[in-house]
Amino acid sequence: MIRSEQEGPIATVTLHRPEALNTLSHELILRLTGEIRRWSAEKTIRIIVLTGSGDRAFVGGVDVRAMMDLDPDGAERFITDLHRCFLSIRESEKLVLASVNGFALGGGLELIASCDLRIASDRARFGMPEVRVGIPSVIEAAYLPRLIGLGRAAEMVYLGEMIDAQEASRIGLVNRVVPHEELKAATRQMAEKALQCGPTAMILQKKLIAQWMDLSLTDAVRAGIRAFRECYQTSEPGEGMKAFLEKRKPRY
Numbered sequence: 001m002i003r004s005e006q007e008g009p010i011a012t013v014t015l016h017r018p019e020a021l022n023t024l025s026h027e028l029i030l031r032l033t034g035e036i037r038r039w040s041a042e043k044t045i046r047i048i049v050l051t052g053s054g055d056r057a058f059v060g061g062v063d064v065r066a067m068m069d070l071d072p073d074g075a076e077r078f079i080t081d082l083h084r085c086f087l088s089i090r091e092s093e094k095l096v097l098a099s100v101n102g103f104a105l106g107g108g109l110e111l112i113a114s115c116d117l118r119i120a121s122d123r124a125r126f127g128m129p130e131v132r133v134g135i136p137s138v139i140e141a142a143y144l145p146r147l148i149g150l151g152r153a154a155e156m157v158y159l160g161e162m163i164d165a166q167e168a169s170r171i172g173l174v175n176r177v178v179p180h181e182e183l184k185a186a187t188r189q190m191a192e193k194a195l196q197c198g199p200t201a202m203i204l205q206k207k208l209i210a211q212w213m214d215l216s217l218t219d220a221v222r223a224g225i226r227a228f229r230e231c232y233q234t235s236e237p238g239e240g241m242k243a244f245l246e247k248r249k250p251r252y
Contacts, residue, residue, distance in 0.1 A: 021060030059108025110140035127162035198236035
């Protein structure tokens with residue numbers, strides 16, 4: 001159900017249910033949570049790439065069969081476990097990059113919304129179709145108004161219609177769209193750019209972005225001052241600025 005591989009400081013986690021459009025069963029949700037936490041605890045890893053198996057889907061949503069017969073208590077347990085999976089991504093100190101190779105629907109779209117950066121194939125399609133099967137969009141769907149604005153988020157969750165990759169890029173849902181056959185190479189290129197940045201600075205930056213989502217402007221600025229001070233407890237600023245002046249790549 002999940003395939004993982006490590007290449008230097010990059011771990012790639014592939015959801016592998018191609019026959020079911022990589023839809024999220026309860027078992028797969030729990031396994032993915034464990035896999036994210038495992039790589040997050042690995043000191044040699046700086047970036048986690050999430051992608052889907054095959055050419056059709058990143059994650060085609062949550063498996064309807066896993067939800068169809070739930071009672072209220074079971075529904076709460078199920079959706080809480082899904083939220084914990086997404087939370088493991090947002091709480092990871094690693095930069096998590098979604099490489100969207102096809103459909104990202106429902107829980108699949110919430111999965112990429114939980115990631116730090118998103119790069120998509122030009123074949124990718126995005127949507128929140130939950131209302132069409134009688135349930136609301138919940139948990140990390142709450143991030144959509146912050147990513148794409150309340151109006152577009154409302155349209156997606158009320159109508160349940162799909163948008164293509166170019167529209168997803170236009171509204172800010174994904175950072176970049178590339179030809180399908182170039183997705184793997186472009187994902188690697190994006191990861192390599194991130195690896196050129198200071199490791200501690202990246203960890204602090206991810207924490208700050210999370211705080212920017214929740215704190216008032218005044219408190220967010222104060223958090224930034226604390227992070228700035230904390231970074232100077234390492235050698236990274238000195239090396240980074242020295243490398244800039246010497247016109248060379250920094251050696252972090």
